Amino acid sequence: MYFQHFGIVLNKYTWLSNFVALSSRNYLYLWIGMVLMMTSFQMQMIAQGYLVYDLTSEAKKLSFVSAASGLPMLVFSLIGGAIADKVNKKKLMQIIQILATILTLFLAATLFIGNGVIPWQYLLWVGLIQGILWSFNGPARQALIPYTLDRKYLSNAVALMSLGMTAPTLVGPAIAGILYSLIGPQGVYFFVSILTTTAVIFTSLINVDQPKIASSQIHVFSDIKDGLIYLWNTKLIRNLMIVGLSFLILSGPLHTLLPVIVINVFKKESETLGLFVSMMGIGSLFGTFVVAFLKQGNRGLVFLLAALTGGLGVFTLSIIGDSVFAYLIIILIGLGNSCVWSLLQVLSMTNADDKYRGRIMSIFMMTFGLTPLLIIPIGYLVDIYEVQIILTVVGLISIFIAVFAISTQKLIRKIP
Numbered sequence: 475m476y477f478q479h480f481g482i483v484l485n486k487y488t489w490l491s492n493f494v495a496l497s498s499r500n501y502l503y504l505w506i507g508m509v510l511m512m513t514s515f516q517m518q519m520i521a522q523g524y525l526v527y528d529l530t531s532e533a534k535k536l537s538f539v540s541a542a543s544g545l546p547m548l549v550f551s552l553i554g555g556a557i558a559d560k561v562n563k564k565k566l567m568q569i570i571q572i573l574a575t576i577l578t579l580f581l582a583a584t585l586f587i588g589n590g591v592i593p594w595q596y597l598l599w600v601g602l603i604q605g606i607l608w609s610f611n612g613p614a615r616q617a618l619i620p621y622t623l624d625r626k627y628l629s630n631a632v633a634l635m636s637l638g639m640t641a642p643t644l645v646g647p648a649i650a651g652i653l654y655s656l657i658g659p660q661g662v663y664f665f666v667s668i669l670t671t672t673a674v675i676f677t678s679l680i681n682v683d684q685p686k687i688a689s690s691q692i693h694v695f696s697d698i699k700d701g702l703i704y705l706w707n708t709k710l711i712r713n714l715m716i717v718g719l720s721f722l723i724l725s726g727p728l729h730t731l732l733p734v735i736v737i738n739v740f741k742k743e744s745e746t747l748g749l750f751v752s753m754m755g756i757g758s759l760f761g762t763f764v765v766a767f768l769k770q771g772n773r774g775l776v777f778l779l780a781a782l783t784g785g786l787g788v789f790t791l792s793i794i795g796d797s798v799f800a801y802l803i804i805i806l807i808g809l810g811n812s813c814v815w816s817l818l819q820v821l822s823m824t825n826a827d828d829k830y831r832g833r834i835m836s837i838f839m840m841t842f843g844l845t846p847l848l849i850i851p852i853g854y855l856v857d858i859y860e861v862q863i864i865l866t867v868v869g870l871i872s873i874f875i876a877v878f879a880i881s882t883q884k885l886i887r888k889i890p
Contacts, residue, residue, distance in 0.1 A: 492767045495631035498623035503679045508615060509638045510673040511571065514666045515608075516646025517653075518578070521662040522597050524654055529594045539594070542601030543608065548843025550609035555836025556697035558613035559829055562684055563621075566614045567677050570607045575670040577603060582663035590658050605843075612839045616823060617832035621682040629770070632823045636816035637762040644755045701833030710885050711822050711834065714777075717879045717886065718818035719841055721781045724872050725811050726845035727852045728788065734861045735791075740800070753801050757808025764809075765816035774889030775880075777817040782876035784810025789869025792862045821889055 496502050519540075526539045558566060577600050584592045619631050653662045706712055732750050761780070768776065787807035794800055819838065826834045856864055879886065 500622035507673040507676040513642040514669040517650035520650035543605035546605030551836040551839035554610035555613040555833035558832030563618040585660035613832035613835040616835040633766040753804040754808035757805035758812035761812025780813035785872030792865035
């Protein structure tokens with residue numbers, strides 16, 4: 475009764491109707507669990523970064539640990555997507571969340587026993603295992619969404635899920651930084667364990683019917699092949715993926731290059747880097763709100779224009795130099811990237827067949843593994859050439875992709 479009344483209230487007020495998917499009890503539980511898991515992930519990224527450098531004082535080892543969670547997604551995401559489409563998605567998520575809790579409790583306990591000191595390799599191995607877990611968690615979560623609410627709210631549900639993934643990038647690191655300074659890394663990991671345990675509880679509350687598939691019908695590699703064939707033969711989703719992922723893979727290394735930009739171009743210190751990261755986060759959060767509030771009509775065209783905005787932002791940043799306008803450009807880059815990422819999920823997931831949804835999501839997850847690999851050659855190029863030259867090239871390629879897609883991809887432009 476409460477959730478029905480909640481839905482009536484959300485629909486009554488225009489701006490609240492943008493959150494109408496949350497009126498579904500099962501979707502709300504799924505969404506809260508996801509926000510808790512994403513917050514825990516963001517907190518871990520900050521804690522492990524500080525901890526690895528405190529333990530080793532080596533940036534090389536810091537980069538190894540940072541890449542550890544991303545690389546398994548490149549290898550295991552397709553497998554995770556194939557399995558997520560064929561098994562009970564709720565149970566799969568519960569298993570993943572419980573294993574994630576065990577890992578963070580292990581780090582918390584060993585840090586507590588060692589008074590804040592552990593072998594840095596522990597963080598490397600935990601990162602690798604967590605990367606594997608996330609390869610299964612993301613596809614399972616997206617594949618479960620259609621079963622948690624009325625299909626007419628599916629587009630809003632996917633958009634709100636993207637919003638819930640973005641918001642923790644602003645909140646999580648701040649909480650982790652404060653806790654790290656007050657109670658040390660072991661305190662951060664204990665707090666993260668509380669978050670993941672709470673996520674398990676909310677996931678357990680989800681009560682939906684899912685199609686039952688006999689274990690004899692699960693053939694992972696043939697299912698992967700079947701999913702890739704479906705993706706290639708579905709022209710709309712295929713073209714969305716090619717355009718969106720090309721842009722996102724190109725723009726991904728920008729976060730890594732921000733320290734180089736701040737030091738070499740702006741001749742500033744760490745506080746400017748923090749401000750840049752915050753500005754990009756604000757742009758990203760605003761972008762996810764735009765997508766969540768965007769009504770059906772011209773979403774395909776907005777997707778393409780967002781890619782163009784991001785490309786123009788990177789190109790402008792490369793030539794503007796030390797200017798106060800750079801902060802506005804950083805916000806626009808965050809806005810463009812976020813809109814592309816969110817709309818790519820919304821448009822792909824709402825146009826995909828339910829039985830392939832996990833495998834489609836697994837393609838997204840692979841970008842988390844591809845980005846660390848692309849950072850390596852770009853890092854070498856930045857050492858050889860000026861960072862402005864690399865940004866100019868990346869910006870121009872992104873602009874070309876966007877303009878080419880706008881002029882040729884009528885199928886995408888016409889998506890309502």
